[in-house]
Amino acid sequence: MSNEALQPYQRIAQDYGxxxxxxxxxxxxxxPGIRELSEEYGVAAGTVQRALTELRNAGLIYSHQGRGSFVSDTSGEADQDPTAHAIKVLQSQVAELTARLDKLEGERDA
Structure with missing residues (x-):
């Protein structure tokens, strides 16, 4: 698939992957942070969030709420237990949803 045929979030995920x-x-x-990636690629923050979700689901990165996203240690990934990988994916998704909820509640209270 050419770069032109990719959705913006797919292009970001592919580049960082x-x-x-x-x-x-x-x-x-x-x-880089969401704001920095948004500026680098000329896209909305939600697009960057979706790209980061793709990278997390692929096991390439992990995120800590309030600290950012980091490259995973993929050296032993082939031997990783599928259940452990599924748990990591779910933890990542819960963290992302929590961050979104916190943001929405902050906007509502403002």
Whole structure:
């Protein structure tokens, strides 16, 4: 699939996925923030969030609420228990939903 045929979130996920697989981003490295990625790619924050979700679901990154997203240690991924991977994906999704809810509640209270 050419870069032009990709949705913006897919392009971001593909770009960062390649950087991780090629070793240009090492395990534990912090990814740029949502605002910075939004500016870099000229997209909305929600588009970046969706790209980060794709990367989390692929096991390439993990996120800590309030701290950012980091490159996962994928060296042992082939041996990873499928249940452990599913739990990581669910934890990531819950963290993302919690952050969104906090943001919405903050906007409502403002």
């Amino acid at each position: 390649e950087k991780i697989r090629q070793g240009r981003l090492a395990a534990g490295m912090k990814l």
